[in-house]
Amino acid sequence: MKRFIFGVILLAATIKDIVAMTGLSLGTVSKYLNGHQVKEKNRVLIEESIEKLDFNVNLFARGLRTKLSSNIGFIVPSLELTFSTKIVAIIEKILAEHGYTVIICVVTGDSKVDKAKLQNLVYQKVDGLLVIPHANHQFLQQWLEVMVKSIPIIVLDRLFNSSTVQHFVLVDNANAAFKATELLIKAGHRDVGIILGDRGGYTSDERRKGYLQALDHYHVPIKDEYQVYGKYLKAEGYKACEQLLKLPNRPTAIFVTNYDMTLGVLECLNEHILQVYEDISLIAFDLDEISKVIKPNLAIVTQPVEEIGYYTAEEILKSLKGNHANPEIKILECSIQQGASIKEIN
Amino acid sequence: MKRFIFGVILLAATIKDIVAMTGLSLGTVSKYLNGHQVKEKNRVLIEESIEKLDFNVNLFARGLRTKLSSNIGFIVPSLELTFSTKIVAIIEKILAEHGYTVIICVVTGDSKVDKAKLQNLVYQKVDGLLVIPHANHQFLQQWLEVMVKSIPIIVLDRLFNSSTVQHFVLVDNANAAFKATELLIKAGHRDVGIILGDRGGYTSDERRKGYLQALDHYHVPIKDEYQVYGKYLKAEGYKACEQLLKLPNRPTAIFVTNYDMTLGVLECLNEHILQVYEDISLIAFDLDEISKVIKPNLAIVTQPVEEIGYYTAEEILKSLKGNHANPEIKILECSIQQGASIKEIN
DNA sequence: ACATAAATTTGAAACGTTTCATTTTTGGGG
DNA sequence: CCCCAAAAATGAAACGTTTCAAATTTATGT
Structure with missing residues (x-):
């Protein structure tokens, strides 16, 4: 029986206490605890006992065996x-x-x-x-x-x-990127930049794949300089964005494929006094809680x-x-x- | 000794393996493992053995005792x-x-x-x-x-x-709130709203205390209707903001005392087509990573x-x-x- | 060298389970 | 009412530590 003094547990009940209370054997009680068949009469007995004793299996002992x-x-x-x-x-x-x-x-x-x-x-x-x-x-x-x-x-x-x-x-990164890029193309953009994660990274490659498929599908010419890589970090998003902005004919729309990088991109645009929508279109990834607070509200790809x-x-x-x-x-x-x-x- | 087959561990080494390898007793090895004094010669022996066997204390067994x-x-x-x-x-x-x-x-x-x-x-x-x-x-x-x-x-x-x-x-919530409010007052605001957490909540009360102290210190009249409560949630921030905006003479500045509520406030201002800075001044709490991406950059209280x-x-x-x-x-x-x-x- | 105190070592017991070979109970068929 | 197979119960052994009283070794002072 668990014993209390001023509400503090001194000694937790063990299977042996159940054994003492029910008159059953260790083995039987253990079997019950592990979901094996036990006679109805004994099941009731054990359950009552567990309840009364406030018994909990000792996970250390169990772990030692199992x-x-x-x-x-x-x-x-x-x-x-x-x-x-x-x-x-x-x-x-x-x-x-x-x-x-x-x-x-x-x-x-x-x-x-x-x-x-x-x-x-x-x-x-x-x-x-x-x-x-x-x-x-x-x-x-x-x-x-x-x-x-x-x-x-x-x-x-x-x-x-x-x-x-x-x-x-x-998640189907390629398809998500396809749809995001498609959205930009259908709005009339033909100079679409993409800011990707590490070159060779799985998600990065997949998202790039979808991007390229979309361009291809809508017969938009693919330009290497519109594809910029970086780590999935705010600072790298900033850098990547600058790189795109520096281009002689800079993209009219950017697809940023990561949350943190998007923060960097927004900061970069802010500093270059470029307005999202007005000066440059944007679609981002995963910005859920904050996409609405940013003005204008950002279009985003949301992962489930x-x-x-x-x-x-x-x-x-x-x-x-x-x-x-x-x-x-x-x-x-x-x-x-x-x-x-x-x-x-x- | 740990035994491997194709790189998979079959059997982890135990203290007994160390005993067998060193010729010492269980007690001595255990003492070493628990940071007690052991003869130099034996220490070396045990450490070599641990290294060779790739021994790790079994936490289940230890836990069972301790x-x-x-x-x-x-x-x-x-x-x-x-x-x-x-x-x-x-x-x-x-x-x-x-x-x-x-x-x-x-x-x-x-x-x-x-x-x-x-x-x-x-x-x-x-x-x-x-x-x-x-x-x-x-x-x-x-x-x-x-x-x-x-x-x-x-x-x-x-x-x-x-x-x-x-x-x-x-954290010193009261002092932080004092300084935040002070900043607003020093910028000339005398109608300063505050959006607080749950009435009676600890952080909420402390932040309110600092706010009131600042008003008092600078002899700015305190108005009950400028103090709005809600849960620390985006939706409640939205509601609280609306409540402030509805006031006959609405505050010229708002101190939002929580991250999530701030998101709600920003969304609310967006929808009411109110510009931060231009139409209403704002200081927020804890917005660190995103304060810079919001235009204009938000003044914020940062917790350490x-x-x-x-x-x-x-x-x-x-x-x-x-x-x-x-x-x-x-x-x-x-x-x-x-x-x-x-x-x-x- | 010797006595004695201090420092180490020793090994059995205990922690609370699960497991498994054995024994006991149960229930159905003749 | 008996037999037998199936189901359930039994309890000792094992899991790998820590602990502790007792035994042994080492260090100290004379």
Whole structure:
């Protein structure tokens, strides 16, 4: 029996207390706790006892035998992207309903630091792993390749080639970029710049692909100087924007393919005293909460973060429940939110 | 010895393997692992062995004896406030350097849901707790009062009266609000509105206090209708703003005391076709990353999130190391970032 | 060298589960 | 009412640490 003094627990109840109270054996109670068949009469007995004792399984003891922790690790490149935090929040909520907790692990990209963090995490503390890879994820990827053999892993946002990691949840970046670019073209723009992430990065390449397809489809000439690369950072967005503005015939519209870069672009336009819409058209990515406060309201591509969260949570739960072999590449669609940042120049 | 097949760990090394390799006893090795004095010769022996075996303490077994997990729980009201996520990120980084991991727990304010989450967390999974309370935190507070007797707890952002919880890290909200209001007054504004959080909420009351002090200090008449309350949400900021705009002689300047509410205010002004600066002056809270992209740049009060993070991490580490009795209320200062959103109307 | 105090080492017991080979109970058919 | 297969219950062993009283080694002063 849990014993209290002034409301503080001195001693938590154990299975042995249940045994003492019910007269059953350790084995039977344990079986009940793990969802196995137990005689009706005994089930009632045990449940009453659990209730009275306020019994909770000791996870240390359980883990010692089973090597399971009821924790899920969530590896993110940063906590300052709403994309990541929204997904973490949704998943934390769902997993909590199933008795799991979420351990956050921010990877820096510095493989030395990351290695220690990941090692500790995976060897002992988590039953499964959710991963939003860092742009610079070579080390992480190698690590995952090995780890996925011992625990279920789902990778979000980025696809990579791997014979072992096979469970991905992605958005259709190419199609989203196609539609965004299309929107600009249909408004009459033929000089459309695009600000991309790292050259060779997965999302970057996909978004570029969609952009090129759209130009091609509408017979708009492709110009290399309109495609600018940078890291997914505000400062790099600023730089990329300047680069486009410096061009002899600068684009009349820009597609910025990332949240943070968009902030940089807006700051850059501000400083160059260029008005969105009036002087230059814009469509951005993922700006959800703030697209409306910016004047004019920005047209944006919105990733289905909620759907990503729900789907991923369900999938990892399935994997944890033993269905270890349903790897899949899931691709979800983005939507486009109209704004007042695209000028018709027919 | 850890045994591998195709790079996958089959069996992790245990203390017994070290015993076998060094010829020492369990007790000695354990003592070494826990930082106690061991003969130099043996220290070397053990360290070599650990290295060779790639030994890691099994945290389940350790926890079974010690009831310690090397996890810290971080309770946040939401993951969509940069205030919270920045602090979480900083603290996660520092704690990781000390072998701790961070379990995220988002409380909803629904005490039924929260209770189950917190229970699980505290009874078994965490050695300490960091808490950014929800605005509606009665239940949470009661819970903390009891829990702090068994593990160290530090509360951030909000102060509350408690005979047990005594460790707080706060910012000087009153002073920050004083300075913000002062800035508006010095620009000649005498009709200064303030949009506050929940009536009776800690931060809300403090910020109001500073606001009133500033008005009083500069002999500006105080008007009740200029003080509007709402929840710290974008939608409520919108509503609050409308309320101020509807007033017969509406304020010439508004102090918005929260990030999310500011977004709502900006949207509201946009829709009413009111220009910040030109039509109405504004000073906001915590808008850091986006204050620069908004035109005109907003003047903002910035909370020292980095400092809060570093300080809190150090404090919880101290508490975990046994210095269990250094409760303190730490108050950090905010800074003000000038912008172009305040019009001189002398 | 010797006695003694101090510093280390030792190893059995305990932490609270799960597992599994065995034993016991149950219920259906003849 | 008995037999037997199936279902359920049993309880000892094991998981890998930490702890602690007892034993051993080392250091100190004479």
